[in-house]
Amino acid sequence: MNKKPGMPRKRPKQARSAVTVANILEAAARILESEGSTGYTTNAVARVAGVSIGSLYQYFPTKEVITRELIALSNNALLADIQRIADLTPPKERLAGILDAAVKHQLRRPALARLLDQLESQLPVPPDTEARKILVEIIRVSLTAAGFDRAPEVESLDVIAITKGLVDAAGERGETNQELLSIRVKRAVFGYLRQPD
Amino acid sequence: MNKKPGMPRKRPKQARSAVTVANILEAAARILESEGSTGYTTNAVARVAGVSIGSLYQYFPTKEVITRELIALSNNALLADIQRIADLTPPKERLAGILDAAVKHQLRRPALARLLDQLESQLPVPPDTEARKILVEIIRVSLTAAGFDRAPEVESLDVIAITKGLVDAAGERGETNQELLSIRVKRAVFGYLRQPD
Amino acid sequence: MNKKPGMPRKRPKQARSAVTVANILEAAARILESEGSTGYTTNAVARVAGVSIGSLYQYFPTKEVITRELIALSNNALLADIQRIADLTPPKERLAGILDAAVKHQLRRPALARLLDQLESQLPVPPDTEARKILVEIIRVSLTAAGFDRAPEVESLDVIAITKGLVDAAGERGETNQELLSIRVKRAVFGYLRQPD
Amino acid sequence: MNKKPGMPRKRPKQARSAVTVANILEAAARILESEGSTGYTTNAVARVAGVSIGSLYQYFPTKEVITRELIALSNNALLADIQRIADLTPPKERLAGILDAAVKHQLRRPALARLLDQLESQLPVPPDTEARKILVEIIRVSLTAAGFDRAPEVESLDVIAITKGLVDAAGERGETNQELLSIRVKRAVFGYLRQPD
DNA sequence: TATGAATGAGCCTTCATTCAT
DNA sequence: AATGAATGAAGGCTCATTCAT
Structure with missing residues (x-):
């Protein structure tokens, strides 16, 4: 549906969401630093962010x-x-x-x-x-x-x-x-x- | 056994194979140019090289x-x-x-x-x-x-x-x-x- | 990381998964009985277990x-x-x-x-x-x-x-x-x- | 055509052929002993027997x-x-x-x-x-x-x-x-x- | 007849993404 | 809204077998 490249799926409206988004991004960054593109997996990002993969996709519709x-x-x-x-x-x-x-x-x-x-x-x-x-x-x-x-x-x-x-x-x-x-x-x-x- | 990173698996002994090796490498280069890393697939390389996937692996033990x-x-x-x-x-x-x-x-x-x-x-x-x-x-x-x-x-x-x-x-x-x-x-x-x- | 021979990848935490694990093992057993080692394929096991190949690999990191x-x-x-x-x-x-x-x-x-x-x-x-x-x-x-x-x-x-x-x-x-x-x-x-x- | 299980493709008529057949069988035996079923490959057998894969298939229509x-x-x-x-x-x-x-x-x-x-x-x-x-x-x-x-x-x-x-x-x-x-x-x-x- | 290059079906496995709970 | 089980397309690679030289 709205699967084209774009902005994050939802703009964080609550403090908790903003934190989650930040966690996810920082987790992605850390993984890239420690494992390189090879380890850069949505599941890995979610895990390191301490978030379920489902939640991750609630904030980011796509890995991209x-x-x-x-x-x-x-x-x-x-x-x-x-x-x-x-x-x-x-x-x-x-x-x-x-x-x-x-x-x-x-x-x-x-x-x-x-x-x-x-x-x-x-x-x-x-x-x-x-x-x-x-x-x-x-x-x-x-x-x-x-x-x-x-x-x-x-x-x-x-x-x-x-x-x-x-x-x-x-x-x-x-x-x-x-x-x-x-x-x-x-x-x-x-x-x-x-x-x- | 000989799976360590290294040289091609087989040194071409006949003209035919030398050509095949060259074709494979050129195909890989072309794919990288036209599709980027995304399309850089052993199967794609073989196809573009006009070679079967099996042949490709006869000369290169690994994509790497x-x-x-x-x-x-x-x-x-x-x-x-x-x-x-x-x-x-x-x-x-x-x-x-x-x-x-x-x-x-x-x-x-x-x-x-x-x-x-x-x-x-x-x-x-x-x-x-x-x-x-x-x-x-x-x-x-x-x-x-x-x-x-x-x-x-x-x-x-x-x-x-x-x-x-x-x-x-x-x-x-x-x-x-x-x-x-x-x-x-x-x-x-x-x-x-x-x-x- | 945890790719050494060993226990299943994930201990089922929900009833659903326990059933899935059991299904997979029983499917493997049935295939071995009916087709022998020849038909003993991860894809076949998944199919007979009524599970996607991805699910199978969520519980068993390796066919082995x-x-x-x-x-x-x-x-x-x-x-x-x-x-x-x-x-x-x-x-x-x-x-x-x-x-x-x-x-x-x-x-x-x-x-x-x-x-x-x-x-x-x-x-x-x-x-x-x-x-x-x-x-x-x-x-x-x-x-x-x-x-x-x-x-x-x-x-x-x-x-x-x-x-x-x-x-x-x-x-x-x-x-x-x-x-x-x-x-x-x-x-x-x-x-x-x-x-x- | 005659791909059903059967006898060797041709009965050795010359000394050389008999030797080749024996070599192939002994090579197969040695590979089984040293590598087990895993290494038991027609190509491996041919190599160890000192015979080309083509020749092997001239004497044995099938690995079986x-x-x-x-x-x-x-x-x-x-x-x-x-x-x-x-x-x-x-x-x-x-x-x-x-x-x-x-x-x-x-x-x-x-x-x-x-x-x-x-x-x-x-x-x-x-x-x-x-x-x-x-x-x-x-x-x-x-x-x-x-x-x-x-x-x-x-x-x-x-x-x-x-x-x-x-x-x-x-x-x-x-x-x-x-x-x-x-x-x-x-x-x-x-x-x-x-x-x- | 011997050679070995070529073939391609099929196997194991990964990972982005979906969806039932 | 969160969770994580489930999905399946796709990729790397092997190996029995064929066929041009």
Whole structure:
């Protein structure tokens, strides 16, 4: 009936429901971190969440919806951080602040972040691109504000790509020092931006 | 007995079988490109390869082995290209040549390349890292040869990460112009390398 | 995780499931009787049990576990009978009573009994020998109690072997008269025990 | 076409063929001994026999035929031994001689003997009972010749059953001392025969 | 005639999802 | 609303047998 990709089946209206939803999502996240996509089973999620499989399906009509929520949660958290920084930092330091935030974000749960990226790319219908568009836009504006106005459209995408590349690779080899990684990410991004053609 | 991850079950002794093996691998690649991991089924691979499922299993004892073979093939092709360039190009232009080769490689079958990366990260036992080590080593040497001797170990990894980040992102959004992408990758990499701390 | 040979996956908590488990085991038994090992398929068992294949696997993680359970059930039933008789019968008649029980047991479902023996000998890991040990011990004690103390260890094994030999052969040729068979088994066993070297 | 149970596809007419047939049968026997029914595969048999699978099927139209040949071979060997003994031994010692021969036979390749019994019982169509009938007849005659004329028909079957029971059990627990086993078998058989009702 | 590549029915098992209680 | 038993499509893989070379 309403089996198309979509929002969670019901919006939690009571405190208990909100908790249940949160439990389910956190359980999914933990499973992904500990077992990878292999162990990511609706039954496993329900079990770890301390909920019956029936209840799980009362809140999420589809496994895919759980995945989408997880992705959205992660994206929104990052976006909020970045948004806040963009609002509070003077133009010239803004990009650096954003990069710091991105590194910090990805390093919180590196395995999870990588897996969510994978799952996202496997979704039949690419998810709500809204968050992504906003992110790109914030970067673009920050670039311009900092005087990098050579080709902000492309460069904002590249900045994201470079950052993701470095951060993912770091996560994969278990690097966890935020400081050092942050420095190198900034070097790569600003190097790219300042480099003449 | 011989069920450990490893090489194909049977080394083709007749022309016919060599063709079959090639067909199977190509079929697997095509399915990954067209359907993604979802459609990547041994039965589907066999069907697309124009082979019976039994034949497939005569050459590959496990689906995982097909995946590994696909990964190895891709890695080796890239490595061969890079190796050749490293041997033929003067030190100062070497890194640029390698980057060009990498971009070219990834752009040949962008979707496939990305999926293989994913599948590789999902393998129970990480595959033969030999190829990767050689790649890193070649980059490291090229860095030193070009005078980038600040921290070759880390920087060689970062060069790879930056390149992969940019190239994957390009592939994801369907960018196919090798020229333009190559330029930006080089800008990113050399920018990173030249940027003072 | 819990994939080692062992007990059923889930202890039935509701009446419904207890019935389902029983149905599955009885279905397995019936199939073995009517089709032999050839038709003994998890799908067939599920079908005959009037259960979906998924349900079957909710209670038995492996086909092997079904087999083990079947064997254990049969062994335990026999053992219980024998135990009871051993407890209630005066020493001199004890062995005869046990032999009667054994004949009766094997003749209830002769084909099944024979197939379970076969399946048992094919199990990768020989099953819980506990039941067998108890059986041997009971026989041994009964022998001694009846004054057969020549070599109780060996003779108890031989008593079992003789009985099984006769009973299996009878089952194979369709002999079903418990009385007659019982008499001959006792003749064989007591003849063996009384015969001088 | 002629896919019904039957004789080997072609009677070996040349020395080479006879050797091949023998190789195949011996390979089958060895596999059964070393791997049990699990490893008993036509391809495995061919490999161990040093013959291509195609050749195997040239001599045996069906796996079942291989099994039948194996069973027949074993039966005939035993029968020949027994026949010879029956012909050479005076009536009163005849039965004892036969039992010795039976024990000896079963102890030559105990695992194989047991597996062949199993396979025989699994055959869709019970095999050529000729050998069995002759065996029973020989025993029956020996019984009568030795003065055991209470009920030779039934007793001959029971003698066989008792012997098989003891010998199989011995084989299963690894007993290999022919002497000792032979003594116990004779004790059981003669005990049974001499025991009054 | 020998070879071995090819075939495909069928087996065991998983897991997203439904539904009776 | 919660529970968890039940469902069944689908996937990986085996092995007896066939057939082109």
